[in-house]
Amino acid sequence: MLVPAIKILKPARARGYAVPAFNINNLEFLKAVVEAATKLRSPIIVQTSEGAIEYAGMDYLIAMVKVAAKAPIPIALHVDHGKNLDTIKLAIKSGYTSVMFDGSALSYKENVSKTKQVVKWAHAKKISVEAEIGAIAGIEDFVSVEEKDAHLTNPKQAAEFAKQTGCDSLAIAIGTAHGAYKFKGQTHLDIERLKQIAKLVKLPIVLHGASGVAEDVVKLAEYHGAKIGKARGVLDEDIKKAIKYGVSKINIDTDLRLAFTAGVREAMDEMEEVIDPRKLLKPAYLLMRETAQNKILLFKSEGKA
Numbered sequence: 001m002l003v004p005a006i007k008i009l010k011p012a013r014a015r016g017y018a019v020p021a022f023n024i025n026n027l028e029f030l031k032a033v034v035e036a037a038t039k040l041r042s043p044i045i046v047q048t049s050e051g052a053i054e055y056a057g058m059d060y061l062i063a064m065v066k067v068a069a070k071a072p073i074p075i076a077l078h079v080d081h082g083k084n085l086d087t088i089k090l091a092i093k094s095g096y097t098s099v100m101f102d103g104s105a106l107s108y109k110e111n112v113s114k115t116k117q118v119v120k121w122a123h124a125k126k127i128s129v130e131a132e133i134g135a136i137a138g139i140e141d142f143v144s145v146e147e148k149d150a151h152l153t154n155p156k157q158a159a160e161f162a163k164q165t166g167c168d169s170l171a172i173a174i175g176t177a178h179g180a181y182k183f184k185g186q187t188h189l190d191i192e193r194l195k196q197i198a199k200l201v202k203l204p205i206v207l208h209g210a211s212g213v214a215e216d217v218v219k220l221a222e223y224h225g226a227k228i229g230k231a232r233g234v235l236d237e238d239i240k241k242a243i244k245y246g247v248s249k250i251n252i253d254t255d256l257r258l259a260f261t262a263g264v265r266e267a268m269d270e271m272e273e274v275i276d277p278r279k280l281l282k283p284a285y286l287l288m289r290e291t292a293q294n295k296i297l298l299f300k301s302e303g304k305a
Ligand SMILES: [Zn+2]
Pocket: 081, 136, 178, 208, 209, 251
């Protein structure tokens, strides 16, 4: 069934597990993650970025997820990194059960005022709001400690922000990064900072940019020439610690993209004569489903639905 995200995030924070939030782009992604979650009885969040909405169309995405939500597990449909207020407003009106407003690039004051506006719209329809404080890296690495400190979430400011905005969950920056960029080097989470934030912020805490990549996907991707190198993004050990200290929603985008791409490349290599798209997409689907299952087990959300 389709539920507001906070309904599945609150118990996660209280009981010490994390709900996986999978970014989907099409039917294959959606079916893969919902099937994995149904098999393992895990609540999940299905989320679409503004890019995915532009690609697939909001109405198509909502219609697909409504069908998927017939599965016997709670599912929330969430806008990931909403920056455009019109898109957020439309999502709230059209059937999403959760939205993120990402004002992390704005000034603190502007982030507060726009987040408050989104909270007002969303709460009127019992829809959850994820907000963000502190910027999550991407493309370029931090160059110095000072710069690192400037980008990572300040615990006191996070508490203040949560109180002022009335958001339901809070995305923080503790050293993760978006995209496959992180595979260039090992990502280490600032667990001490997380502990301080979790002490002051009692809301479910959200971790972005935490892909780690399963071994089999790495092997396949490397076999097909993707340069992932030795590093594996965020270590499973760090993820476990983060969950222990209050992270209750973990976004999974890059891992699914890598699984999809590895599966498609394998199919194209091994089925040169095949022109049946269903056969060509099957390995990608299976790899994504396996990736989703591994995340559910790592996040300990198995059996919580
Ligand atoms: Zn993100």
